[in-house]
Amino acid sequence: xxxxxxxxxxxxxxxxxxxxxxxxxxxxxxxxxxxxxxxxxxxxxxxxxxxxxxxxxxxxxxxxxxxxxxxxxxxxxxxxxxxxxxxxxxxxxxxxxxxxxxxxxxxxxxxxxxxxxxxxxxxxxxxxxxxxxxxxxxxxxxxxxxxxxxxxxxxxxxxxxxxxxxxxxxxxxxxxxxxxxxxxxxxxxxxxxxxxxxxxxxxxxxxxxxxxxxxxxxxxxxxxxxxxxxxxxxxxxxxxxxxxxxxxxxxxxxxxxxxxxxxxxxxxxxxxxxxxxxxxxxxxxxxxxxxxxxxxxxxxxxxxxxxxxxxxxxxxxxxxxxxxxxxxx
Amino acid sequence: xxxxxxxxxxxxxxxxxxxxxxxxxxxxxxxxxxxxxxxxxxxxxxxxxxxxxxxxxxxxxxxxxxxxxxxxxxxxxxxxxxxxxxxxxxxxxxxxxxxxxxxxxxxxxxxxxxxxxxxxxxxxxxxxxxxxxxxxxxxxxxxxxxxxxxxxxxxxxxxxxxxxxxxxxxxxxxxxxxxxxxxxxxxxxxxxxxxxxxxxxxxxxxxxxxxxxxxxxxxxxxxxxxxxxxxxxxxxxxxxxxxxxxxxxxxxxxxxxxxxxxx
Amino acid sequence: xxxxxxxxxxxxxxxxxxxxxxxxxxxxxxxxxxxxxxxxxxxxxxxxxxxxxxxxxxxxxxxxxxxxxxxxxxxxxxxxxxxxxxxxxxxxxxxxxxxxxxxxxxxxxxxxxxxxxxxxxxxxxxxxxxxxxxxxxxxxxxxxxxxxxxxxxxxxxxxxxxxxxxxxxxxxxxxxxxxxxxxxxxxxxxxxxxxxxxxxxxxxxxxxxxxxxxxxxxxxxxxxxxxxxxxxxxxxxxxxxxxxxxxxxxxxxxxxxxxxxxxxxxxxxxxxxxxxxxxxxxxxxxx
Numbered sequence: 031x032x033x034x035x036x037x038x039x040x041x042x043x044x045x046x047x048x049x050x051x052x053x054x055x056x057x058x059x060x061x062x063x064x065x066x067x068x069x070x071x072x073x074x075x076x077x078x079x080x081x082x083x084x085x086x087x088x089x090x091x092x093x094x095x096x097x098x099x100x101x102x103x104x105x106x107x108x109x110x111x112x113x114x115x116x117x118x119x120x121x122x123x124x125x126x127x128x129x130x131x132x133x134x135x136x137x138x139x140x141x142x143x144x145x146x147x148x149x150x151x152x153x154x155x156x157x158x159x160x161x162x163x164x165x166x167x168x169x170x171x172x173x174x175x176x177x178x179x180x181x182x183x184x185x186x187x188x189x190x191x192x193x194x195x196x197x198x199x200x201x202x203x204x205x206x207x208x209x210x211x212x213x214x215x216x217x218x219x220x221x222x223x224x225x226x227x228x229x230x231x232x233x234x235x236x237x238x239x240x241x242x243x244x245x246x247x248x249x250x251x252x253x254x255x256x257x258x259x260x261x262x263x264x265x266x267x268x269x270x271x272x273x274x275x276x277x278x279x280x281x282x283x284x285x286x287x288x289x290x291x292x293x294x295x296x297x298x299x300x301x302x303x304x305x306x307x308x309x310x311x312x313x314x315x316x317x318x319x320x321x322x323x324x325x326x327x328x329x330x331x332x333x334x335x336x337x338x339x340x341x342x343x344x345x346x347x348x349x350x351x352x353x354x355x356x357x358x359x
Numbered sequence: 360x361x362x363x364x365x366x367x368x369x370x371x372x373x374x375x376x377x378x379x380x381x382x383x384x385x386x387x388x389x390x391x392x393x394x395x396x397x398x399x400x401x402x403x404x405x406x407x408x409x410x411x412x413x414x415x416x417x418x419x420x421x422x423x424x425x426x427x428x429x430x431x432x433x434x435x436x437x438x439x440x441x442x443x444x445x446x447x448x449x450x451x452x453x454x455x456x457x458x459x460x461x462x463x464x465x466x467x468x469x470x471x472x473x474x475x476x477x478x479x480x481x482x483x484x485x486x487x488x489x490x491x492x493x494x495x496x497x498x499x500x501x502x503x504x505x506x507x508x509x510x511x512x513x514x515x516x517x518x519x520x521x522x523x524x525x526x527x528x529x530x531x532x533x534x535x536x537x538x539x540x541x542x543x544x545x546x547x548x549x550x551x552x553x554x555x556x557x558x559x560x561x562x563x564x565x566x567x568x569x570x571x572x573x574x575x576x577x578x579x580x581x582x583x584x585x586x587x588x589x590x591x592x593x594x595x596x597x598x599x600x601x602x603x604x605x606x607x608x609x610x611x612x613x614x615x616x617x618x619x620x621x622x
Numbered sequence: 623x624x625x626x627x628x629x630x631x632x633x634x635x636x637x638x639x640x641x642x643x644x645x646x647x648x649x650x651x652x653x654x655x656x657x658x659x660x661x662x663x664x665x666x667x668x669x670x671x672x673x674x675x676x677x678x679x680x681x682x683x684x685x686x687x688x689x690x691x692x693x694x695x696x697x698x699x700x701x702x703x704x705x706x707x708x709x710x711x712x713x714x715x716x717x718x719x720x721x722x723x724x725x726x727x728x729x730x731x732x733x734x735x736x737x738x739x740x741x742x743x744x745x746x747x748x749x750x751x752x753x754x755x756x757x758x759x760x761x762x763x764x765x766x767x768x769x770x771x772x773x774x775x776x777x778x779x780x781x782x783x784x785x786x787x788x789x790x791x792x793x794x795x796x797x798x799x800x801x802x803x804x805x806x807x808x809x810x811x812x813x814x815x816x817x818x819x820x821x822x823x824x825x826x827x828x829x830x831x832x833x834x835x836x837x838x839x840x841x842x843x844x845x846x847x848x849x850x851x852x853x854x855x856x857x858x859x860x861x862x863x864x865x866x867x868x869x870x871x872x873x874x875x876x877x878x879x880x881x882x883x884x885x886x887x888x889x890x891x892x893x894x895x896x897x898x899x900x901x902x903x904x905x906x907x908x909x
Contacts (some may be wrong), residue, residue, distance in 0.1 A: 040457055040489045043502055045479045098716050145899060151715055152658060153902045156854040157895060163847070164891040171884060225465045225481060226474035228454075232462050235451035242411070242449070244437035244524050245466040253474070287723070294720055324739070324839065328731030334724030338717050339709065 048223045057302065061208055065201070072200030073272075078312045079207035080268045085292050085304025086211075086218055087261035092290070093298030094222065095254050096234030097146065098155050100286055101162020102262060104142075105135040107169065107281020109263025114182040114276040115175070122188040124206065124271050131267030132260040139259020140252070147251040150237065159283075166281050181277030185270060196272060203272040210268060214261055215301075221257070222301060230254055234299070291330060294337060297344025306345060362425045364389045364558035365441065365528045370409055370419035379405045381583045383419070387528065393560045394573035394590070398602060402582040403562045404446065407530050411443050412436050423528065438467075440527030444517045446536050446562070450505045456516055457501040460488035463523035491519050494552065496545050511542025518549055529553070531561035535568055547571070570594075578602070629759045630880050631873060636765035638872025639772035640834060643827035644845060645852040646779065646864045647820015653796045653859015655711055655813050660722035661702070662824055663846045664729035665695040669825025670837040671733065674742045684746055688829055695825020696818040703817050708810075726842050733839035742837040750833075764833050771830070775823070779861055792816055796859035848875075851894045857904025866905055867897075 064075040084106055091097040109131035116127050142161055149157055169176045177183060189195045194202040221227055229250050232240055240247045270276045279285060288311070289304075296307025318326060341348045363386040370383040379402045387393055395403050408414040410421055412433040420429045423441050431439070451459050464484045465471040478485075492501050495515045500508055505516060514534060521529055531550070538546055550572055553559060563569050569576060569590055576593040578585040580602050586593065593599055648662045669691035676682040676690060702725070710718050746764070753762040783789035791812045794802040803809050831837065835845070848871065856867030871890060878889035897905070 040485050040501065041479060041482055044457075044485065048477060048479065092716070098719065100719075145895075149898075149902050151656075152652070152850075152854050152858070153898055155658075155715065155719065156850055157898055159847070159850070160891045160895045160898075164888065164895065167885075167888040167891065171888065220477065221474045223477050223479075224474045225462075225471045225476075225478050225484075228458060228462050228465065228478060229471045231454060232451055232459075235453055236449060239445075239449045239451070239520075240466075241432070241434040242437060242443060242445075243463040243466055243520055244434050245462075245471065246434055250471070253472075257474075290720075294716070298716075322734075324731045324734040327727040331724040331727030331729075331731065334720050334727070335706070338713075338721040338724070339706070342713075342717065 054302075057305075058212065061212075064204065072204045074312070074316055076200060076204040076207040076272055077269075078309055079204065079211045080265050080272070081289070081292070081312055082305040082308040083207075083211045083214060083268070084262055084265040085289050085296070085308045086215060086301070087258045087265065088289050088293050089298055089301065089304045090218060090221070090230075090254055090258045090261070092293060093300065093303065094227065094230040094234060095251060096237070097158075097251065097255070099158040100155055100283075100290065101158040101160070101165075102258075102289060103281045103283070103285035104162045104165045105139055105259040105262035106266035106269075106285060107165065108138050108259075109135040109266030110270045110276045110280040111169070111176060111182070111266075112263070113267035113270040114185050117185040117187060117270070117274075118182055122186050124187055124190050127187075127271060128210070128264050128267050131263045133263075135263020135266070136256050136260040139263075140256045143252040143255035143259075146255055147248040159286075162281070162283060162286050166278065166283065169278055169281055176278070179278065181275055185274045185276070187271045187274060196274075207268050207272060210264065214264065215305075218261070219301060226250065226253070291334065293344075295333065295344055297346035297348075300344075300346045300350075303344050303346050310345070361389065362422070363387055364424060365410070365560070366422045367410070368420045368422070370406075370416050370421065372405065372409060372414060372416050378582045380409060380416070381581075383582075383584060385577065385584065387558050387560060389558055390555050391558060392572050392574045393558075394569040394576045395560055395562045395579060396564070396569060396576060396593075397579035397585070400581075401579040403579055404532060405582075406579070407443055407532055407562070410530060411441060437524055440525070441530070442521045442524050442526035442528070443530040444521050444532055444534060446532040448510075448513045448517055450513060450516055450520070452506040453504055455502050455504055456492060456497055456508065456512075456519070457485075457488055459505060459516065460491055460519050460523050461485055463520050464488050464491075467524050488523065491522050494522075495519050495549050509542060511538045511546060514538050514542075514546055515549055518546075526557055528558045528560070531559065533562050533564065535563065535565050626759075629761075630877050632759075632761055633765065634873030634876035635869065636762075636768050636872070637834065637876055638869040639769055640827055640831055641848055641852050641872050642865055642868035643772055643775065643830065644824050645849045645856070645868060646861055647817070647823045648849055649853045649856055649864040650792065650796065650859055650861065651813065651817050651820050652853060653857075654792070654799070654809075654816060656858075657707065657711055658715060658718040658722065659707070660719060660846060660850075661725040661729065661842070662722075662821070663828075663849055664726050664842040665699050665821040666824040666828030666831070666845065667729065667733060667837070667839070667841045668698060668828065669695045670742070670828035670832050670841065671737060672825070673829035673832065674737075674744065674837065677744065684750065688826060691829035692822040692826045695828070696822030699821030700814065700818045703814055707817075726846070730839045730842050733842075737839070739839055742832060744832045744837075746833060768830055768834070776861075776865060783861060788812070788815070848890075851890065853904075855894055855897045855904055857901075857906035860904065860906040863904055863906030 064072055068075065088099065088102050091099060112131040112134040113127045116130055121127070145157060146154065170178060187196055190202055190206055196202045229245060232245065233247055233250060237247060266280055269280065292307035292311045293304045294307070295310060296303035296305065315326070337344065366386040367383050370380055372380040383406065397403055405414065409416050412431060416429070420427055422428065423436070423439055426439065428436050428439065428441070454462065461484055462471070464487050465481070468484060470481055470484055489498070489501065492498050495518065497512060497515055497519065500512060505513065508516065518534065534550060535543055535546055547568070573590055575587065576590050577587045578593060578599050585602065586596060586598060588596070644663065644666050648659065651657060651659065672691045672694045673687040676687040677684060706721065710721060750764050750767070753760045754766070783792055791807050794805065794807055795809045795812050799809055828841070852864055852867045852871055855871070856863030871893070874893050875890050878885055882889070
């Protein structure tokens with residue numbers, strides 16, 4: 031039938047876009063390698079998985095909706111402290127702890143989203159920076175709640191699903207972090223390929239045109255900001271539960287800036303950029319952990335300048351360019 | 360007689376001492392094609408910005424049919440059917456043509472809020488976008504990124520985006536601007552093919568377009584409406600000629616044998 | 623006997639003047655080209671280190687080092703502008719933020735490597751370290767001089783922008799860049815000169831700041847936040863806006879730390895967020 035033929039093609043084309051590529055499957059299979067190849071580094075691997083989740087949450091607002099946030103660690107910190115406080119006061123069950131952290135971070139995200147959605151450019155950057163710094167100051171001052179500079183003490187995470195204990199070897203921690211990362215990744219992937227995901231890309235591409243096609247941009251931004259806050263909160267809670275500590279640097283400016291660097295390094299707006307960036311950054315930092323902080327930041331600075339000038343779409347963007355040049359005869 | 364599709368009463372706006380719109384009264388009856396012409400700086404785009412809500416007027420009201428839309432934000436006016444295109448393309452560079460139009464359709468139907476189902480679960484919206492693109496002869500490039508399209512195709516995509524919102528009143532800001540002669544055929548066909556249910560107001564400098572498509576012409580000068588009439592009347596109106604050619608006739612009254620406008 | 627509030631106001635005003643010197647260049651260049659230069663305070667830091675080196679290694683008198691701080695910062699900034707910045711005038715906010723943050727990190731590391739991470743000691747002559755007592759309140763001579771100098775510079779800036787041809791070009795370019803180009807104004811050159819001037823002023827501010835807030839490699843980052851607050855609250859491209867915002871911020875910060883020390887920096891962030899929400903384009907901004 032002519033009509034079916036005509037309309038089958040765009041649908042099939044779009045469906046083909048959402049299919050899992052072989053390189054994606056390879057990536058996720060590779061995440062199982064640490065069990066086999068680096069069994070001594072499983073706690074680092076779980077740190078990487080947690081950071082990757084955090085970077086993924088930032089990608090949703092920065093890479094897809096175009097919101098430049100220099101204060102995203104606020105939600106990470108809220109999640110981390112929520113999980114820590116719940117555990118400290120007697121309830122150490124990990125999965126419900128995650129859920130409560132997500133809700134807490136989501137509430138803070140929802141509240142701030144009403145302000146965030148109304149601004150762009152410098153005002154927006156300043157507001158995200160301001161909120162992040164404000165929350166960090168609050169956490170610092172409220173030592174009775176947060177433990178101040180010393181952080182929270184007395185966190186003990188119960189066994190996962192009543193069976194798997196978190197031990198020094200890190201098997202449980204890595205499995206836990208990786209599983210949560212994968213599940214939330216699936217969620218993000220689905221969201222990106224939904225009509226809402228398309229709207230987000232529209233906002234990023236041309237925020238002025240959106241109202242001109244009847245789009246309620248602000249409502250969209252509030253939604254994604256809240257979702258990203260929830261996911262960041264989960265990442266923070268994971269960190270607390272697997273390391274059984276939480277301190278002020280979970281919501282400091284350094285953490286906000288670092289996650290932006292990682293995302294940009296990997297390539298924003300490609301879903302995997304945050305993951306790739308996190309892996310490279312964390313591995314590099316671990317390898318150079320003996321280096322004095324200023325010199326580490328020196329190389330980060332060089333890298334940032336290099337990425338902006340030579341690799342504007344990050345590593346994944348650069349790889350995509352090479353791949354498309356190769357496929358052209 | 361039913362209310363005009365779009366009307367303004369006493370619409371005024373100034374920036375400091377510069378009057379960009381002075382007491383504008385316009386009535387666009389249903390289904391009519393209006394051309395809005397005037398020299399640069401006359402306030403034509405400003406008028407469109409006022410009508411669509413991008414600019415807030417200092418005084419006056421705007422009506423879409425019977426409804427007073429003066430206080431409504433831009434996205435609300437679009438939902439009620441008042442839509443515009445841009446003189447300089449305002450598109451989504453890294454979305455494909457199909458994705459762009461599908462986005463507009465989804466926003467209209469409210470589907471754009473769903474983040475728990477895949478886009479491919481909404482074949483109706485995708486089909487509709489495809490139909491719009493095929494009506495504008497853009498199907499062959501529907502999977503190309505907007506930034507890779509030829510300029511004429513991008514102008515057509517501008518119109519496609521507007522059509523996806525199912526407008527009742529369509530404001531086209533210089534649709535043919537910058538389009539080379541070879542690519543303007545589809546554009547003209549697209550404008551000619553616009554449904555009679557849609558009331559169209561287009562700003563144009565290209566007199567060929569004005570003569571081909573406009574039933575009536577409004578001439579604006581210095582923020583105000585100078586005169587209104589059929590294309591023929593406007594073309595022979597000495598006031599209009601003076602404005603465009605800069606030759607003052609020195610006469611206070613129009614020439615006696617000028618036909619009285621009717622419409 | 624004046625109540626202590628006057629002392630607080632005076633100190634706050636002096637700090638505000640310092641912030642103004644550090645921020646005014648950033649505000650004007652942002653308003654003109656919409657280029658977010660987070661490395662602005664690195665140029666300030668450079669000015670500070672120039673002063674330290676000239677005074678400690680070469681024995682120059684303090685006031686003689688100030689023009690050098692200005693010139694050094696201006697020259698280096700032009701170097702960056704010519705090579706890196708001009709590629710990014712049309713780039714996204716994010717790219718500009720990242721590039722200039724990268725430069726900040728590099729500058730912090732270089733400063734730490736060359737000068738170490740400690741505060742730089744500055745031996746000002748005795749008369750600059752003294753204070754005048756007026757109605758029971760002590761007014762530091764240094765701060766008085768800083769106030770006078772800053773006000774003189776402000777006056778020069780305002781008069782220059784209002785009454786000179788170059789100033790007219792700056793105003794045109796800030797108001798409407800496209801139109802200014804259309805009128806034949808060489809916006810790029812105007813911007814380059816303005817950028818150099820602004821960075822030079824930042825360098826001067828950095829030199830003057832040593833006595834009040836100290837100098838160490840983290841200066842480039844710590845005071846960046848203050849500068850950004852002044853610029854965003856004051857309004858892009860507005861000298862008077864920067865002045866007002868700097869004064870408000872300076873006084874709020876000093877008063878906050880004096881009267882409610884537990885709040886810490888909390889107060890200025892709250893002030894910034896509230897002001898931005900009330901006026902997103904800044905107090906005097908037009909874009």
